[in-house]
Amino acid sequence: MTDYEPVIGLEIHVQLSTRTKMFCGCELSFGDPPNTHTCPVCLGLPGTLPVLNARAIDFGILLGLALECEIAPRSLFHRKNYFYPDLPKGYQISQYDVPLCRGGRLGEVRIHRVHLEEDAAKLVHLGESGRIHGSAHSIVDFNRGGTPLVEIVSEPDVRSPEQAREWLQLLRTTVRQLGISDVNMEEGSLRCDANVSIRPVGRSELGVKTELKNMNSFRFIERGITAEIARQTALLDAGEPVVQETLHFDPQSGSLTPLRSKEEAHDYRYFPEPDLVPLVVTEEMLAEARAQLPELPAARAERYARELGLADDRARLLAFRSELGSYFEAALAHDGEDPQTLANWVVGELVSRIGDADPAQSRVAPEALAGLVGLLRAGRVTQGGARQVLDRLVADGGDPAAIVDAEDLGAVGGGDELGAIVDRALEAQPEEVEQLRQGNMRAIGPIVGFVMRETKGRADGKEVTRIVRERLGLS
Numbered sequence: 001m002t003d004y005e006p007v008i009g010l011e012i013h014v015q016l017s018t019r020t021k022m023f024c025g026c027e028l029s030f031g032d033p034p035n036t037h038t039c040p041v042c043l044g045l046p047g048t049l050p051v052l053n054a055r056a057i058d059f060g061i062l063l064g065l066a067l068e069c070e071i072a073p074r075s076l077f078h079r080k081n082y083f084y085p086d087l088p089k090g091y092q093i094s095q096y097d098v099p100l101c102r103g104g105r106l107g108e109v110r111i112h113r114v115h116l117e118e119d120a121a122k123l124v125h126l127g128e129s130g131r132i133h134g135s136a137h138s139i140v141d142f143n144r145g146g147t148p149l150v151e152i153v154s155e156p157d158v159r160s161p162e163q164a165r166e167w168l169q170l171l172r173t174t175v176r177q178l179g180i181s182d183v184n185m186e187e188g189s190l191r192c193d194a195n196v197s198i199r200p201v202g203r204s205e206l207g208v209k210t211e212l213k214n215m216n217s218f219r220f221i222e223r224g225i226t227a228e229i230a231r232q233t234a235l236l237d238a239g240e241p242v243v244q245e246t247l248h249f250d251p252q253s254g255s256l257t258p259l260r261s262k263e264e265a266h267d268y269r270y271f272p273e274p275d276l277v278p279l280v281v282t283e284e285m286l287a288e289a290r291a292q293l294p295e296l297p298a299a300r301a302e303r304y305a306r307e308l309g310l311a312d313d314r315a316r317l318l319a320f321r322s323e324l325g326s327y328f329e330a331a332l333a334h335d336g337e338d339p340q341t342l343a344n345w346v347v348g349e350l351v352s353r354i355g356d357a358d359p360a361q362s363r364v365a366p367e368a369l370a371g372l373v374g375l376l377r378a379g380r381v382t383q384g385g386a387r388q389v390l391d392r393l394v395a396d397g398g399d400p401a402a403i404v405d406a407e408d409l410g411a412v413g414g415g416d417e418l419g420a421i422v423d424r425a426l427e428a429q430p431e432e433v434e435q436l437r438q439g440n441m442r443a444i445g446p447i448v449g450f451v452m453r454e455t456k457g458r459a460d461g462k463e464v465t466r467i468v469r470e471r472l473g474l475s
């Protein structure tokens with residue numbers, strides 16, 4: 001069996017959250033009654049002229065800068081001609097050989113280009129329930145037609161389905177942080193296509209690629225790419241060729257079905273849009289966009305690693321969910337003593353209790369979590385005790401020190417109190433004591449367990465071990 005390496009490129013469409021459409025004054029809407037946000041321009045009626053949305057251009061520039069692209073001082077709009085019921089003009093206004101942005105990088109994946117275009121209308125296939133005079137029908141909602149889009153095309157730098165998912169999450173966080181889209185995948189404001197090919201490990205020549213269309217969740221994308229790699233591997237192993245085609249991944253059945261053979265660019269008969277002048281980006285526009293750029297997730301993760309000494313994966317977990325990063329920084333402002341432990345409590349303990357919710361909306365105030373980590377460091381609570389305190393904080397909020405006192409969750413101190421409990425444990429388990437004396441340190445487990453039961457988890461395991469060794473005279 002040959003070992004294959006997947007080569008994956010991603011194409012992402014992002015709906016921009018401007019107030020109005022790309023080339024007319026119709027307001028954007030989601031969930032409004034069908035065909036209530038239309039006008040002669042976005043319905044493609046004869047004699048109308050498009051007017052470019054200035055805000056969409058600003059958003060495109062902002063994204064280009066965030067992705068470290070080169071912004072073209074002068075780019076062009078083209079007509080991409082194809083006939084389909086969701087496209088009333090018979091063409092989509094897009095960008096072709098002179099896009100707004102070229103090159104660039106996000107994380108470890110290079111960007112090929114970013115361009116502006118308009119969205120198509122939404123086709124709804126009625127299926128069985130919608131049969132009219134016995135035949136199946138589809139209906140069109142033109143509200144979406146003409147919504148501003150950016151298309152982001154990566155270089156084929158992705159090497160695994162997991163990497164694709166992680167990178168798309170980073171992209172989504174980045175776009176959200178820029179404030180240019182709500183990037184809601186369920187509502188279709190972020191849609192992803194994946195180009196997938198495989199090649200024998202060590203070969204630089206690319207295999208034949210297929211395109212997986214319109215996947216609308218990160219999990220489906222990962223599963224779809226995994227399924228396509230398996231399908232291509234089976235074909236090549238059987239000596240069959242991979243055919244260049246567009247595929248649909250059905251997340252329910254896990255199956256891949258061909259949609260149509262892939263169009264070539266010349267099928268679209270691109271030509272420059274005669275009704276729009278070239279798009280000129282001035283130095284002032286660039287300067288304004290640069291001034292607006294927030295700290296982006298990749299830079300934030302780097303800062304956490306560099307300045308706070310967080311491990312890379314911890315830093316990324318915090319930075320790629322910006323609400324976690326903000327919460328962490330708020331807590332850090334109250335207790336900057338040990339950023340690593342604090343980070344662990346945010347991404348480990350807190351997230352495991354509140355899931356995807358924004359911690360700022362939880363009952364656990366950042367200063368409370370910082371306070372809890374402080375109590376832990378001071379030895380006033382054990383790990384187990386601190387977890388119980390956090391349970392209370394998540395349920396009811398409040399002050400960790402007060403909870404420790406009220407619920408008697410404080411660590412059982414060293415010295416006499418803990419020593420007395422250890423003595424009882426040793427007395428209760430003579431067999432283990434004997435084994436310990438013979439040098440079998442594993443026998444200490446039941447003794448520590450006894451102490452933990454007695455103290456309801458409020459003893460420090462290390463301290464218990466120390467006292468046991470002391471009592472038995474072990475080195």
Ligand SMILES: [Zn+2]
Nearest residue numbers: 024026039042
């Ligand atoms: Zn319109």
